[in-house]
Amino acid sequence: MNAQMVKRRIRLVLIYAVLVLLVLLTLLPLGWIVSTSLKPSTEVFANPPYWIPKQITFSNYTNVFTGSSIPIAFLNSLIIALLCSVMALVLGSMAGYAFARFQFRGKGFLSLFMLLSQMLPLTVLMIPLYYMENRVGLVDTKFGMAAAHLVIALPLVTWMSKGYFKGIPREIEEAAMVDGCSTFQNLMFIVVPLLRPALAATGIYAFISSWNEYALANVLTRSEASRTVPLALNDFSTFFKVNWGDTMAAAVVITLPIIVVFLSVQKQFVEGLASGAVKG
Amino acid sequence: MKKMLAILLAMLLCIGCVAAMAETTIQWWTPNWDEPESREMAAEFEALNPDIKVELVITDWDTYKSRVTAAISDDNAPELYSVLTTDVVPFAQLGLLEPLNELGAAAGVDFDDLLPSAVAIASIDDTVYGIPFRHDGSGVYYNVDLLKEAGYDSFPTTWADMVEMSKALTKDGVYAFAQPLGNQANAVTRLVQQLYTYGGDVLAEDGVTCTLDSDAAKSALNTIVSSIQEGYASPSSAELDNTKERDLFGSGKLAFYISGPFDIDTLLADYPELNFATAVIPGLDGMACTTANGWTIIMASKAKDENKEAAAKLLAYLTTPENQARLTDSFPASYTALAYEQFATDYLKPFADQLENSKPEPTYTRWAEMEPIIYEYIQYAVSGSMSVDEACESMAADITALLSY
Amino acid sequence: MRKPLLTKDEKKAIPFVLPGVLVTALLIVYPLVYIFVMSFSENGVGQSGFAGFTNYIRLFHNPQFTRAVSNTLIWTGYTVVISFFLGFAMALLIHMKGIRLKGIWRSLLFIAWIIPGVVKATAWKWLFTTDGGMVNHLLMSLKLISGPVPWLTSPAWAKTALIIVQIWATAPYVMLMMTAGLQQLPADLYESADLDGANGFDKMLHITLPMLKDVSFICLLMLLVWAINEFALIWTMTSGGQNTTTLSLLIYNQFKVLNLNFASASAVMQLCVSMIFAVLYTRLVLKEEKQ
Secondary structure (H helix, E strand, O other): OOHHHHHHHHHHHHHHHHHHHHHHHHHHHHHHHHHHHHOOOOOOOOOOOOOOOOOOOOOOOOHHHHOOOOHHHHHHHHHHHHHHHHHHHHHHHHHHHHHHHHOOOOHHHHHHHHHHHHOOOHHHHHHHHHHHHHHHHOOOOOOHHHHHHHHHHHHHHHHHHHHHHOOHHHHHHHHHOOOOOOHHHHHHHHHHHHHHHHHHHHHHHHHHHHHHHHHHHHHHHOOOOOHHHHHHHHHHHHHOEEOOOHHHHHHHHHHHHOOOOOHHHHHHHHHHHHHHHHOO | EEEEHHHHHHHHHHHHHHHHHOOEEEEEEEEEHHHHHHHHHHHHHHHHHHEEEEEEEEEOOOOOHHHHHHOOOOOOOOOOEEEEEEHHHHHHHHHOEEOOHHHHHHOOOOOOHOHHHHHHHHHOOOOOOOEEEEEEEEEEEHHHHHHHHHHOOOOOEEEEHHHHHHHHOOOOOEEOOOOOOOOOHHHOOOOOHHHHHHOOEEEEOOOOOOOOOHHHHHHHHHHHHHHHHHEEOOOHHOOHHHHHHHHHHHHEEEEEEEEOOOOOHHHHHHHHOOOEEEOOOEEEEOOEEEEEEEEEEEEEEOOOOHHHHHHHHHHHHOOOHHHHEEEOOOOOHHHHHHHOOHOOOOOHHHHHHHOOEEEOOOOOOOHHHHHHHHHHHHHHHOOOOOOHHHHHHHHHHHHHHHHHO | OOOOOOOOOHHHHHHHHHHHHHHHHHHHHHHHHHHHHHHHHHHOOOOOOOOOHHHHHHHHHHHHHHHHHHHHHHHHHHHHHHHHHHHHHHHHHHHOOOOOHHHHHHHHHHHHHHHOHHHHHHHHHHHHOOOOOHHHHHHOOOOOOOOOOOOOOOHHHHHHHHHHHHHHHHHHHHHHHHHHHHHOOOOOHHHHHHHHHOOOHHHHHHHHHHOOOOHHHHHHHHHHHHHHHOOHHHHHOOOOOOOOOHHHHHHHHHOOOOOHHHHHHHHHHHHHHHHHHHHHHHHHHHHHHHH
């Protein structure tokens, strides 16, 4: 009995050790970015490299906040990602609901279509999407950028929410139907409240995808009217010179918020994913 | 009350008039390192031409090519763009650029004052597709103190002497120099410069046979590979670009390096203690051949026709000798501007001399497809997974195969 | 009586499905038609004479294309398989009985997936520097390697380094999905299996794996999509040098210089590959649903 407990203890300690190692590996690049962002330019390329700056400086951050377009880009990204995730949530969950609940002709084809659009490489879409938006005057607008990001977000939300809706027993809805609810009311007032964490998770997923996207933003944004954060990182490099301290400070500024957002809702996020993950 | 209304109406009308007058808006895409000067010049131009508004779009080095490509190829394209001079011809061949001979002359561009070698890179036959405002080639930056310690008062003039000196310079963690092989554009430029020095060329006259398997090409690649394998060029060459090379040179870890004249200001600002001088690149017996390139302003042919005249006006303004001198980070592409005092420094002189023996960087139609192939085999040769001869023969074979279809 | 044009279900479904499908169609049908047409056109912008299969023939004769295809296959194969199993293993570790603070471990490990692509690629490029890079420094101070490894500067290592980073970034996604799936498994199944005297391996094979089939499918699909389409990571870290050009990069390089017909032909080839996976996937999923 005692020997078994010892064995179990040792096993637990080993597992914890592995987990700690994995977490360290996960945080390695983040640590390096933070460390570099606090170094003065003379320490940035020190060889051999070290983690703790000999002279901690916050001047890189001052540059980022006062002398760059990062604050504006940050606001742009926030608006674009929000707009995109809201649009994706509304359109995608409606479609996902229909896929989960109704039998209709062309269902197989349409789900294949939604799936396929998820698989299109963005480098392929880049130029034709630009032509399209240019002709209707959407280039370099926040709405145009958010709409383009629907390419990634919408199929994703559709697929994920389809799984969630399947997990809701039909009986609940049928009971509501008897009470005279229309299908739409049904969705809005019965099903959606049940799935709040799941839909929130999907929304966050869409938000992060939009926030991080680079290839499309590269051609569809031009000025401070719509430029997003991944592109604003280039502010600190020119033909002659890359200012690494500033670039890394900016990287911290654009990465931390989404990590914080995620950490604050991680419980709902995982619950949400879970409800779609296994068929009930 | 009525009076008030009348005044208000008059004011509205005035605003309307001003708005109508300022109807033409011209977009100019300019890179972030030129931003302060660009803003000043745009404001000055607007003051001189109240009926034209200038809108700037700031580009950056990493993304400017793909962004300009998308914008310039669709209807109602933005009007003007600053681009690398070697990018002009490929755009022009696709019919995306406005010929500037007449349009430019009418707006006041003085073509006779522009350096013919710079204009030639931006032209097809006699049609000019861009007005260059910066034109330069590479040169050598060397650390005067380190060379003195090794017993050299000036920089050697032949490659063999330079190799000799390099072996003496490499010690105590200091390398004689490095090769910028961590960046495709930098690496390919280095090879092409050496290739031109040895009298070779990338393609044969027919334009479809690659001659990178010639003896000249093999010797050229060999100078690069052997400098690293024999240990006097830094072993970290494979991941260096110009920026990192300059940092190593500035902090005394390299005795010399090859780069463009735009590094002078940065070196002076970032490393005030550094005692450096410049020289021409040593060649077989005398000065090597450099590749010349620069920056040029182009006009999109797909821009609104009614805007082109105003755009040409702005273009002419931006490329006057005085403004070239402000906009360039090295040399201007105008004779008048070149004579200005600011370009007559000791640091710049070798770069000016070097331009005497220069060839334009390649502007082949499919050069952008050839570059990655060349780069890949340079990397193979440097990492030792291929011999120099093998690498040259493979790159020639691959490019010939590419061009034959 | 005539059959009605639309069934009752269809009438209900249309207003729900249509907006989403239309928006998606609006966004991708034009690009799809565009690249398809361009792949059969002669070169040039706006000049589009019919070129037959010229572009495809040119493509197959381009030595870069063949290399890009094989690089894409190697890259996809390694990253998908390793990410999947590594992520699954991480999930099982966290799910072990007696591990506290499951939520915290999960969140910390998931951070790798959230970091923007450009940021992680830049950071890793730096960490993998041969001379003065943290990875070599750490490995050398742990005496795991004797000299610096040329991570990004030799054809032999560059692919490995890229694959490591992609796994680092995507395995956490599998971990999260799998922990989510594991949480949903009914405990009573395991209890009855325990009563039957099943060992851990049996339980894994007969309960855990079949129950996680759906979530595994989703994970594998996402891993595939990400691997085939990955661009920012490879572009930032090697720019396709050291024989790391994948189809995605080849297409970008072509589009960048407005070589539209050639780029489109490469894009159509890549779509064909993705299409095979998509069809297989929907087949599997739809078959499941019918049962």
